[in-house]
Amino acid sequence: MIVDDRKLKILAAVVDEYVRTGEPVGSKAISKLEHINVSAATIRNDMAALEQMGYLEQPHTSAGRVPTFMGYRLYIDELMTHPELPDEEKHRLDEMLGGEDTPEELLIQNAAAALTELTQCAAVVTNSVPRFSVISKVEVIPTGKRLYVILLITSNGSIKNKACRLEFDLNHEQLEFFTHYIEENLNGVSVDELSEEMFDKMVAAVSAYMISLSPLVKGISELSEEMRQQELTVTGSEKLLSCEDLDKMEVVKFIEHKDELSGFLEDAFSGIQVKFGSENGSFAIGNSSLIVSKYRKGGKEAGSLGVIGPMRVDYKKIIPYVEYLTQKISYLMSDDDDIINGSPGSTGGQP
Amino acid sequence: MIVDDRKLKILAAVVDEYVRTGEPVGSKAISKLEHINVSAATIRNDMAALEQMGYLEQPHTSAGRVPTFMGYRLYIDELMTHPELPDEEKHRLDEMLGGEDTPEELLIQNAAAALTELTQCAAVVTNSVPRFSVISKVEVIPTGKRLYVILLITSNGSIKNKACRLEFDLNHEQLEFFTHYIEENLNGVSVDELSEEMFDKMVAAVSAYMISLSPLVKGISELSEEMRQQELTVTGSEKLLSCEDLDKMEVVKFIEHKDELSGFLEDAFSGIQVKFGSENGSFAIGNSSLIVSKYRKGGKEAGSLGVIGPMRVDYKKIIPYVEYLTQKISYLMSDDDDIINGSPGSTGGQP
DNA sequence: TTTAGCACTCAAAGATGTAGAGTGCTAAAC
DNA sequence: GTTTAGCACTCTACATCTTTGAGTGCTAAA
Numbered sequence: 181m182i183v184d185d186r187k188l189k190i191l192a193a194v195v196d197e198y199v200r201t202g203e204p205v206g207s208k209a210i211s212k213l214e215h216i217n218v219s220a221a222t223i224r225n226d227m228a229a230l231e232q233m234g235y236l237e238q239p240h241t242s243a244g245r246v247p248t249f250m251g252y253r254l255y256i257d258e259l260m261t262h263p264e265l266p267d268e269e270k271h272r273l274d275e276m277l278g279g280e281d282t283p284e285e286l287l288i289q290n291a292a293a294a295l296t297e298l299t300q301c302a303a304v305v306t307n308s309v310p311r312f313s314v315i316s317k318v319e320v321i322p323t324g325k326r327l328y329v330i331l332l333i334t335s336n337g338s339i340k341n342k343a344c345r346l347e348f349d350l351n352h353e354q355l356e357f358f359t360h361y362i363e364e365n366l367n368g369v370s371v372d373e374l375s376e377e378m379f380d381k382m383v384a385a386v387s388a389y390m391i392s393l394s395p396l397v398k399g400i401s402e403l404s405e406e407m408r409q410q411e412l413t414v415t416g417s418e419k420l421l422s423c424e425d426l427d428k429m430e431v432v433k434f435i436e437h438k439d440e441l442s443g444f445l446e447d448a449f450s451g452i453q454v455k456f457g458s459e460n461g462s463f464a465i466g467n468s469s470l471i472v473s474k475y476r477k478g479g480k481e482a483g484s485l486g487v488i489g490p491m492r493v494d495y496k497k498i499i500p501y502v503e504y505l506t507q508k509i510s511y512l513m514s515d516d517d518d519i520i521n522g523s524p525g526s527t528g529g530q531p
Numbered sequence: 532m533i534v535d536d537r538k539l540k541i542l543a544a545v546v547d548e549y550v551r552t553g554e555p556v557g558s559k560a561i562s563k564l565e566h567i568n569v570s571a572a573t574i575r576n577d578m579a580a581l582e583q584m585g586y587l588e589q590p591h592t593s594a595g596r597v598p599t600f601m602g603y604r605l606y607i608d609e610l611m612t613h614p615e616l617p618d619e620e621k622h623r624l625d626e627m628l629g630g631e632d633t634p635e636e637l638l639i640q641n642a643a644a645a646l647t648e649l650t651q652c653a654a655v656v657t658n659s660v661p662r663f664s665v666i667s668k669v670e671v672i673p674t675g676k677r678l679y680v681i682l683l684i685t686s687n688g689s690i691k692n693k694a695c696r697l698e699f700d701l702n703h704e705q706l707e708f709f710t711h712y713i714e715e716n717l718n719g720v721s722v723d724e725l726s727e728e729m730f731d732k733m734v735a736a737v738s739a740y741m742i743s744l745s746p747l748v749k750g751i752s753e754l755s756e757e758m759r760q761q762e763l764t765v766t767g768s769e770k771l772l773s774c775e776d777l778d779k780m781e782v783v784k785f786i787e788h789k790d791e792l793s794g795f796l797e798d799a800f801s802g803i804q805v806k807f808g809s810e811n812g813s814f815a816i817g818n819s820s821l822i823v824s825k826y827r828k829g830g831k832e833a834g835s836l837g838v839i840g841p842m843r844v845d846y847k848k849i850i851p852y853v854e855y856l857t858q859k860i861s862y863l864m865s866d867d868d869d870i871i872n873g874s875p876g877s878t879g880g881q882p
Numbered sequence: 883t884t885t886a887g888c889a890c891t892c893a894a895a896g897a898t899g900t901a902g903a904g905t906g907c908t909a910a911a912c
Numbered sequence: 913g914t915t916t917a918g919c920a921c922t923c924t925a926c927a928t929c930t931t932t933g934a935g936t937g938c939t940a941a942a
Contacts, residue, residue, distance in 0.1 A: 204904090206903070206904050206905085207904075207905080208903085208904075218915075218916090219915070219916055219917080220904095220916090220917095221915075221916050221917070221918095222914085222915055222916070224904085224905070224906075225906095225914095225915090227905095228905090228906080238904095238905090239924095240922090240923060240924070241904085241905070241921095241922050241923055241924095242902090242903065242904050242905060242921085242922050242923045242924070243903080243904070243905090243923080243924075244903080244904065244905095316674060316675070317672070317674050319672060321668070321670060321682070323667065323668050323684050324667070327688075329682070329684060329690055331672070331680070331682060331692065333674050333680060337678075337694055339680055339692045339693075339694060341682070341690050341692055342690075343688055343690060415787065416787075417783055417787065418780050418783040418784050418787070421779050421780055421783055422780060428779060432769070432772045432773070432779070435769075435772070435783065435786075436769045436772070555935095557934070557935055557936085558935075558936080559934090559935080569884075569885090570884070570885050570886080571885090571886095571935095572884075572885055572886070572887095572937095573883085573884060573885070575935090575936065575937075576884090576937090578936095579936090579937075589935095589936090590893095591891090591892060591893065592890095592891050592892050592893090592935085592936070593890090593891050593892045593893070593933090593934060593935050593936060594892080594893080594934080594935070594936090595934085595935065595936095
């Protein structure tokens with residue numbers, strides 16, 4: 181079976197029409213399109229061929245054709261025309277994102293809100309994980325009887341704290357020793373490098389000096405674990421429920437277990453990706469489609485952003501949105517970066 | 532129209548049956564109940580009267596009757612029998628909550644988990660707001676060029692932090708002055724007492740010394756605002772999605788905007804409360820019912836805990852659960868109180 | 883005041899019929 | 913060889929009709 185140009189053109193036309201109308205499309209409808217110059221009968225023959233090759237299918241004998249997910253795949257990867265977003269749309273998105281001084285968190289939230297509104301689908305975003313930022317400061321502050329607060333600050337400005345109860349109170353000298361030890365071992369280490377073993381070694385080292393210090397190390401370890409954690413947010417999931425193409429039960433299950441998506445997003449390659457619900461296990465809304473891209477921060481991949489909708493979704497419209505937002509956010513974040521980085525080495529002015 | 536005892540008895544029976552079966556209940560079904568000794572025809576007359584008074588309604592002419600929300604209201608407030616929870620159930624709940632040394636946070640979480648499991652509805656809890664705890668420590672830590680982290684700790688152990696950028700770097704003396712000033716003005720002040728004016732006065736005071744300190748005061752003000760904020764957690768919301776009586780779209784919207792409930796919970800009176808989704812604007816899942824109660828800490832109302840389910844829910848079962856958990860948590864928290872309070876005055880061991 | 887009986891109503895579910903869209907196949911035209 | 917027109921065929925969606933059963937309201941008797 182030869183896949184000639186005309187067949188591909190017809191496949192593309194079927195996808196476009198189906199996306200537009202939501203109804204199975206027949207040979208007649210295609211033949212009426214401006215850019216198609218063959219009769220309905222010819223199209224019928226080609227459609228039968230495309231069906232045999234697995235790109236189209238018929239819901240029932242006397243219905244038009246619907247793209248299979250192989251058909252969509254071919255369309256997206258090879259056939260789709262990919263227009264640049266017009267300037268006015270870009271400005272609109274810029275406004276929705278917020279200006280240069282918008283905090284990172286809000287930037288991501290705004291992107292999600294914009295995607296939900298513009299695409300009428302659910303948006304999925306992950307926050308920027310500070311993978312390549314380094315520990316810039318660790319403080320241990322006494323706050324009460326045997327009660328201490330650990331404070332962890334990284335070069336990208338994220339701050340975490342945790343209360344910690346020890347078995348004995350530390351005297352000035354012990355606290356000094358511990359702070360000094362931690363500073364030497366952790367300052368400048370990237371969040372991603374921090375490993376279980378590293379902390380085990382540290383526990384061993386400080387225990388030799390004083391056993392009751394080890395809860396502090398454990399606390400720091402937990403904090404760094406928290407920092408590495410990426411949070412996944414899905415907004416506008418109600419749009420999926422009002423979508424006829426999707427099984428409500430599956431949507432509900434997905435909403436309940438959206439965290440499972442997170443591993444999948446991390447594994448993805450860079451650049452824009454389109455995955456169908458049926459193509460993998462963990463993200464299993466049948467008939468659904470996930471369009472994501474990774475944004476960067478300071479040149480490194482930091483998080484993902486995209487859209488979940490029915491497979492029958494306007495890829496021509498959505499892909500440019502996701503692409504532009506990714507670029508813009510990457511740009512805005514890299515811009516911020518050096519302002520926040522400050523002078524991470526400084527442990528500055530304690531009285 | 533007279534509302535005699537028999538009519539009330541019949542209303543109660545209709546609610547009970549409807550809660551049990553989920554189907555509109557007819558006169559025949561009621562007449563078969565053990566404690567009802569009149570014929571179906573009599574019941575029909577009474578039901579017609581109850582319908583006219585607005586307590587019952589018919590989905591269509593030849594169907595049985597369903598309680599209106601006025602009917603539920605009357606049932607809950609006046610008719611329902613209210614059994615004491617049997618001891619074995621109490622013990623079961625006690626175990627699910629955890630022992631006396633369970634931290635407050637966990638206590639609340641466990642209560643939510645218990646409610647979800649026992650009622651097969653969503654549970655809603657708010658954390659114990661540190662309204663009456665006092666500021667025990669404020670620190671300002673330099674972390675980079677013109678970059679400072681403010682740390683706020685209260686007597687009940689909650690910790691908040693915030694990054695803050697100044698226009699100039701502070702020298703040792705300025706930082707000392709500021710820390711000292713804040714300590715004098717805020718230590719021992721209860722979180723609830725902190726007011727806008729108080730901070731305005733402080734800004735004025737420190738500005739006289741150095742204008743660039745005011746962002747720090749503003750930061751502290753924002754942190755204290757955050758502290759006063761109550762966090763609302765909804766667990767088991769998936770139960771609502773698998774509930775036929777509720778509109779899935781509304782449920783999903785509620786899950787995404789659950790924060791809106793928080794204001795509503797704060798306004799509630801003490802004691803157990805039952806509110807229907809249709810009875811107020813901000814909590815708008817049609818046909819839903821919210822059963823909440825406030826727990827106390829040290830004699831003062833500290834937070835809420837309860838259940839969200841369909842209006843057709845087993846009030847006889849759920850209300851005792853919520854009531855008992857509220858009492859138990861109030862008891863456990865008042866017990867804990869002095870352990871956690873520690874030594875709030877101490878600003879301890881800075882080198 | 884309560885009850886039995888009966889005619890009435892209505893929704894849900896099944897049966898039947900029709901219209902229309904779309905197909906595959908064949909034979910003729912290019 | 914490829915494309916097209918024509919035609920019989922298939923199947924769904926929709927509308928209409930019928931049946932069934934649960935439940936009611938009303939009336940007259942207990």
